[in-house]
Amino acid sequence: MTQKQEHLSKNQQIVLNLIEKAKGPLKAYSILYNVQKRGIKAPLQVYRALEKLIEIGKIHKIESKNAFIACKNSDCEISKATAFSICNNCEHVKEIKNSKLSKYLSNFEDNSGMKYKKYNLEFFGLCKICKLKQ
Amino acid sequence: MTQKQEHLSKNQQIVLNLIEKAKGPLKAYSILYNVQKRGIKAPLQVYRALEKLIEIGKIHKIESKNAFIACKNSDCEISKATAFSICNNCEHVKEIKNSKLSKYLSNFEDNSGMKYKKYNLEFFGLCKICKLKQ
DNA sequence: ATAACAAACGTTATATTATAACAAATTAAG
DNA sequence: CTTAATTTGTTATAATATAACGTTTGTTAT
Numbered sequence: 001m002t003q004k005q006e007h008l009s010k011n012q013q014i015v016l017n018l019i020e021k022a023k024g025p026l027k028a029y030s031i032l033y034n035v036q037k038r039g040i041k042a043p044l045q046v047y048r049a050l051e052k053l054i055e056i057g058k059i060h061k062i063e064s065k066n067a068f069i070a071c072k073n074s075d076c077e078i079s080k081a082t083a084f085s086i087c088n089n090c091e092h093v094k095e096i097k098n099s100k101l102s103k104y105l106s107n108f109e110d111n112s113g114m115k116y117k118k119y120n121l122e123f124f125g126l127c128k129i130c131k132l133k134q
Numbered sequence: 135m136t137q138k139q140e141h142l143s144k145n146q147q148i149v150l151n152l153i154e155k156a157k158g159p160l161k162a163y164s165i166l167y168n169v170q171k172r173g174i175k176a177p178l179q180v181y182r183a184l185e186k187l188i189e190i191g192k193i194h195k196i197e198s199k200n201a202f203i204a205c206k207n208s209d210c211e212i213s214k215a216t217a218f219s220i221c222n223n224c225e226h227v228k229e230i231k232n233s234k235l236s237k238y239l240s241n242f243e244d245n246s247g248m249k250y251k252k253y254n255l256e257f258f259g260l261c262k263i264c265k266l267k268q
Numbered sequence: 269a270t271a272a273c274a275a276a277c278g279t280t281a282t283a284t285t286a287t288a289a290c291a292a293a294t295t296a297a298g
Numbered sequence: 299c300t301t302a303a304t305t306t307g308t309t310a311t312a313a314t315a316t317a318a319c320g321t322t323t324g325t326t327a328t
Contacts, residue, residue: 009295009305028285042308047286052305063197064254066285066314085248098244105255110232113262114219120198121239121255128247143276143323162314176279181315186276200285200314270328277322285314293306298299 008052014038015049016070019059025067025093062086062093064122073097080118081106089130096123142186148172149183150204153193159201159227196220196227198256207231214252215240221261223268230257 008016014035019026026034032046040046050068053059057079059068064086071079072095083096083105105119142150148169153160160168166180174180184202187193191213193202198220205213206229217230217239239253260268 007295011306043286044288044309045305045307048305063256085244085246085250087248088251094246096244096246101242101244104238108235108257110219110230110235112219112228112230113265114221114257114259115265116219116257116259117222118258119255120258121253122197123242123248123250124252124254125248125250131247131249141324145277177315178317179276179278182276271326272328273324273326275322275324277320279319279321281317283314283316285312287312288310290308291306292308293304295302295304297302 009049011040011045012049012052014040015046016053016058019053019068020070022070024091025062025065025069027065027067031068060084060095060120062122063120064124065091065093067093069093069095071095082119083121083123085123085125085127087127087130088124089126089133092127096121143183145174145179146183146186148174149180150187150192153187153202154204156204158225159196159199159203161199161201165202194218194229194254196256197254198258199225199227201227203227203229205229216253217255217257219257219259219261221264222258223260223264226261230255 015031018031018034028043028046028050031050032040032043035046050059050061054061054068057071059070060079060082061068062084069084073079081102083098083101084093085096086093105121108116108119149165152165152168162177162180162184165184166174166177169180184193184195188195188202191205193204194213194216195202196218203218207213215236217232217235218227219230220227239255242250242253
């Protein structure tokens, strides 16, 4: 039994704490500004922590926003199947937890002869609240 | 009858020609270097053309790569439903044209009360060729 | 044709996002 | 304990993208 995900380093823990407390996805440099009081001084320190946290599935990158969000699903698993809903108006982002969807996509095959090991899906639209406002 | 997509401007046409000739996705600055002989001098000229071409559905952005690829599907439609397969080894990218998949995703609803207008899906794995090599 | 408006252009400067390279310190495993 | 692997700290720089401005071109409606 490996325990890769058990012990986070100091910087990794600092960055993860911040991301987990946040209401939405955070950008790398915004993370940097917010952890400077905790001793992290350079972008690279943040990016290295982010890289590791992504690798072990604690956070995900929202590619269309270059931002990072805590994993709310299967906390300690390496994430190779991610789906998000993104509001075009208020920018609210939420990870979609839907077993039918994930089953469907994990088993998806086309005629390319390619076996997919990982996917990332981003849905865009208006969230409930923004729909009412408009 | 609008004809938005009919007439591309000079810069838009230059950029589109290059992307359509390319074998894979191109990065913005690589596009820039390749169109300098045609009179485009600044990044912004490229980015503006890209923005327009995306808007009218002639090209797509591969978000995980910050790269741009010609649309091979419904050429002149504004694209709000995109799916790609990406080889982790050779970086080969291909747009997935699969009506079952697109129907499934276009009609997808979860319990968030959000109606999705657009999605982008990226699959990762090893392509046929790279699978053999490894 | 021409006025009025929108779209695209050219240009300079700058903002934002991310990585290279290297040496030192810390931690995990044999 | 000592070797290997990981993480750190640091400086510098690469890569990606947009702001702001004034000009030019293209469209539409008189």
